[in-house]
Amino acid sequence: MPRDHTVRSYDQELDSLISRISEMGKVAEEQLAKAIEALITNDSKLAVNVICSDVQVNDLQNTVDRLTVRMLAMRQPMGSDLRHIISALKIAAELERIADYAANIAKNLMGLDHVSLEKPVGLIIRMAELASHMLKDVIGAYRETDAQKAMAVWHRDEDINQVYADLLSQLRSYMKVDSENIDIYTRLIFTARCCERIGDHIQNIAESVYFIIHGESSIESPMDKRNHACWD
Amino acid sequence: MISLREMDEAGFIGNMPEETIKAKVKEEVGRVLVSRENRETVGEITIENPRMTCRDVNVWYGEKDAIKNVSLDIGRNEVLAMIGPSGCGKSTFIRCLNRMNDTIDGCRIAGEITLDGVDIYGKNIDVVPLRAQVGMVFQKPNPFPKSIYENIAYGPRIHGLSANKAELDEIVETSLIKAGLWNEVKDWLDQPGTGLSGGQQQRLCIARTIAVNPEVILMDEPCSALDPIATAVIEDLIDELREQYTIVIVTHSMQQASRVSQRTAYFHLGDLIEVGPTAQIFTNPNHQLTEDYITGRFG
Numbered sequence: 001m002p003r004d005h006t007v008r009s010y011d012q013e014l015d016s017l018i019s020r021i022s023e024m025g026k027v028a029e030e031q032l033a034k035a036i037e038a039l040i041t042n043d044s045k046l047a048v049n050v051i052c053s054d055v056q057v058n059d060l061q062n063t064v065d066r067l068t069v070r071m072l073a074m075r076q077p078m079g080s081d082l083r084h085i086i087s088a089l090k091i092a093a094e095l096e097r098i099a100d101y102a103a104n105i106a107k108n109l110m111g112l113d114h115v116s117l118e119k120p121v122g123l124i125i126r127m128a129e130l131a132s133h134m135l136k137d138v139i140g141a142y143r144e145t146d147a148q149k150a151m152a153v154w155h156r157d158e159d160i161n162q163v164y165a166d167l168l169s170q171l172r173s174y175m176k177v178d179s180e181n182i183d184i185y186t187r188l189i190f191t192a193r194c195c196e197r198i199g200d201h202i203q204n205i206a207e208s209v210y211f212i213i214h215g216e217s218s219i220e221s222p223m224d225k226r227n228h229a230c231w232d
Numbered sequence: 233m234i235s236l237r238e239m240d241e242a243g244f245i246g247n248m249p250e251e252t253i254k255a256k257v258k259e260e261v262g263r264v265l266v267s268r269e270n271r272e273t274v275g276e277i278t279i280e281n282p283r284m285t286c287r288d289v290n291v292w293y294g295e296k297d298a299i300k301n302v303s304l305d306i307g308r309n310e311v312l313a314m315i316g317p318s319g320c321g322k323s324t325f326i327r328c329l330n331r332m333n334d335t336i337d338g339c340r341i342a343g344e345i346t347l348d349g350v351d352i353y354g355k356n357i358d359v360v361p362l363r364a365q366v367g368m369v370f371q372k373p374n375p376f377p378k379s380i381y382e383n384i385a386y387g388p389r390i391h392g393l394s395a396n397k398a399e400l401d402e403i404v405e406t407s408l409i410k411a412g413l414w415n416e417v418k419d420w421l422d423q424p425g426t427g428l429s430g431g432q433q434q435r436l437c438i439a440r441t442i443a444v445n446p447e448v449i450l451m452d453e454p455c456s457a458l459d460p461i462a463t464a465v466i467e468d469l470i471d472e473l474r475e476q477y478t479i480v481i482v483t484h485s486m487q488q489a490s491r492v493s494q495r496t497a498y499f500h501l502g503d504l505i506e507v508g509p510t511a512q513i514f515t516n517p518n519h520q521l522t523e524d525y526i527t528g529r530f531g
Contacts, residue, residue, distance in 0.1 A: 002523070002524075002527075002529065003524055003529040003531050004529065005527070005528050005529050006528055006529060006530045007528060010528065076487060077527070078486065078490075078514045078515070078526040078527055079514065079515065079516070079517060079522075079523050079526045079527045080523060080527060081527045081528075082514075082515060083515070083516075151257065154257065155257070210258075215515060215516030216516070218257055218258055219256065219257060219258070220256040220257075220258060
């Protein structure tokens with residue numbers, strides 16, 4: 001178990017950084033939930049609310065950026081502290097993108113006629129819900145610095161990808177027979193793509209959590225070997 | 233309207249992103265650092281073609297066990313940093329490397345230390361040439377109360393390294409150039425060394441060490457009495473000197489260790505806890521005690 005820092009204000013700053021990231025995660029999760037709700041209820045007002053609230057996440061990202069730069073300069077962190085602070089910077093950027101995609105989902109679906117599109121919209125909702133649960137769990141894994149939990153979330157992106165593949169094949173067949181409504185199908189593809197990308201950003205967060213704990217990437221690639229070589 | 237082809241090219245249609253499918257995820261979880269109770273050295277203590285080797289080195293001051301079974305190789309043309317809290321044995325350890333501890337009453341040393349394969353504690357070893365081969369720079373600059381020229385010339389003269397005044401002049405000039413001090417003192421060689429600034433005095437001491445053709449230079453907190461500018465000059469000098477010499481530096485500044493060294497050794501209560509590449513030690517150490525120390529968690 002790690003001990004507390006001898007300089008107590010260092011611990012307070014790290015706690016504050018972790019709280020900010022958790023807060024950002026919560027806001028991004030709420031944004032995504034509202035976008036799903038707007039999608040289900042076809043509520044334009046709620047969609048506008050999602051688009052306007054995006055600024056909240058941007059502000060939080062700025063706060064995290066300022067705090068990390070300050071800590072890097074003033075604390076000169078090392079070891080797990082360094083990994084925590086660098087990862088906070090990266091996770092904040094991922095969360096900011098996730099919130100952007102939530103706003104894009106809201107934008108894309110304003111005024112969409114749901115009645116005739118029940119099946120594909122249902123799949124998009126499924127994707128968004130999967131992403132929403134993953135987001136909640138990955139932020140939990142971050143707060144608890146639980147690599148196992150983070151990696152379990154990482155694997156769940158496959159579920160989103162599977163629904164995405166099914167949706168694309170479904171929309172392709174629709175487009176073949178109904179070229180007049182291709183604009184609508186395009187909007188659906190863009191929306192689904194947003195959900196798919198959210199899954200990828202959550203995977204990146206899971207990798208950052210793994211990095212905080214293990215000090216190395218969770219993905220084995222030729223790059224890892226090169227990184228080790230430069231220490232030799 | 234966007235064509236299907238454009239969408240396909242932009243990656244909106246088609247197969248799943250391949251990288252997520254192909255990437256191999258490491259499944260092992262729960263990184264475990266070596267526990268605080270475990271006192272075995274973590275990391276590679278041996279290296280290929282070492283300049284110095286230390287095996288099972290123990291040092292006692294009277295009854296007190298100051299160094300416990302430390303084994304470590306020191307490479308050629310490398311800067312090895314020794315870090316650890318006060319009293320951890322890092323200074324005691326580097327003082328073993330040129331037998332400086334011999335002069336301390338009640339100090340007893342066991343184990344084997346070699347320089348280029350020769351046991352420096354062997355029967356026939358004369359410590360005077362040994363201390364030229366393994367020179368030392370101390371925390372507080374300690375120039376002799378003589379001229380700048382004499383500070384450098386003294387060593388080569390007693391070791392018989394010059395046949396005449398011209399050769400001695402050359403050694404003085406070369407040593408001061410290597411220590412990055414020549415341009416600042418070349419017109420003042422007859423002035424007292426003690427009249428120089430702290431940083432200049434420390435470089436004078438480094439020049440004095442270099443003048444007797446060492447193979448290894450030991451530095452015991454060489455910058456702790458210097459300002460940040462003089463420190464930067466010394467650190468730059470250490471980096472240059474590495475091309476020719478092996479350097480072992482003891483420092484309380486972890487930032488300095490991380491800036492100047494290629495390998496770092498962490499000592500704690502007389503044990504060598506961990507040794508490894510400096511970047512790894514400061515970003516991802518393997519022993520809990522190292523992690524505690526570098527992150528400022530002193531229990």
